[in-house]
Amino acid sequence: xxxxxxxxxxxxxxxxxxxxxxxxxxxxxxxxxxxxxxxxxxxxxxxxxxxxxxxxxxxxxxxxxxxxxxxxxxxxxxxxxxxxxxxxxxxxxxxxxxxxxxxxxxxxxxxxxxxxxxxxxxxxxxxxxxxxxxxxxxxxxxxxxxxxxxxxxxxxxxxxxxxxxxxxxxxxxxxxxxxxxxxxxxxxxxx
Numbered sequence: 001x002x003x004x005x006x007x008x009x010x011x012x013x014x015x016x017x018x019x020x021x022x023x024x025x026x027x028x029x030x031x032x033x034x035x036x037x038x039x040x041x042x043x044x045x046x047x048x049x050x051x052x053x054x055x056x057x058x059x060x061x062x063x064x065x066x067x068x069x070x071x072x073x074x075x076x077x078x079x080x081x082x083x084x085x086x087x088x089x090x091x092x093x094x095x096x097x098x099x100x101x102x103x104x105x106x107x108x109x110x111x112x113x114x115x116x117x118x119x120x121x122x123x124x125x126x127x128x129x130x131x132x133x134x135x136x137x138x139x140x141x142x143x144x145x146x147x148x149x150x151x152x153x154x155x156x157x158x159x160x161x162x163x164x165x166x167x168x169x170x171x172x173x174x175x176x177x178x179x180x181x182x183x184x185x186x187x188x189x190x191x
Contacts, residue, residue, distance in 0.1 A: 120179070124174065129171070131166060151175045
């Protein structure tokens with residue numbers, strides 16, 4: 001009888017083990033696999049978010065520099081033409097360079113036609129004439145380049161005046177106005 005009891009005990013233990021595996025272990029194993037997959041996905045998402053956070057922190061650190069550049073650009077391309085300030089600044093640069101400032105002739109930008117769109121700021125064409133020797137004229141051009149307003153030189157010619165080393169420089173160029181300001185000026189009726 002003992003061997004029968006042992007066999008029944010072993011069989012019952014085997015059945016209990018199979019039931020335990022099927023009912024408790026197998027579903028929990030699937031849950032464990034799902035939890036591991038969720039953990040890997042969460043770690044990958046955390047890594048992506050960390051990269052994004054690092055990028056945003058770099059942008060935040062650069063914010064002051066970007067704001068300074070924005071302010072510098074707003075000065076270089078102002079909202080209005082500010083011709084009076086520009087002419088006074090050019091006259092000051094001419095005096096500091098030693099050239100005699102003969103003239104400046106600005107031509108405001110033409111109003112854009114309907115439907116015209118451009119991201120470039122409207123240009124005010126300029127004709128500037130100065131007299132001086134070569135080095136004075138070059139100094140004037142450097143001061144014009146280094147000024148607060150954005151001025152591009154499109155044409156440049158030198159001609160000799162008289163018998164000395166005096167030259168006349170004819171400078172053709174452009175300065176710019178903010179596109180938003182030019183659009184507002186184009187829609188404002190003139191008196």
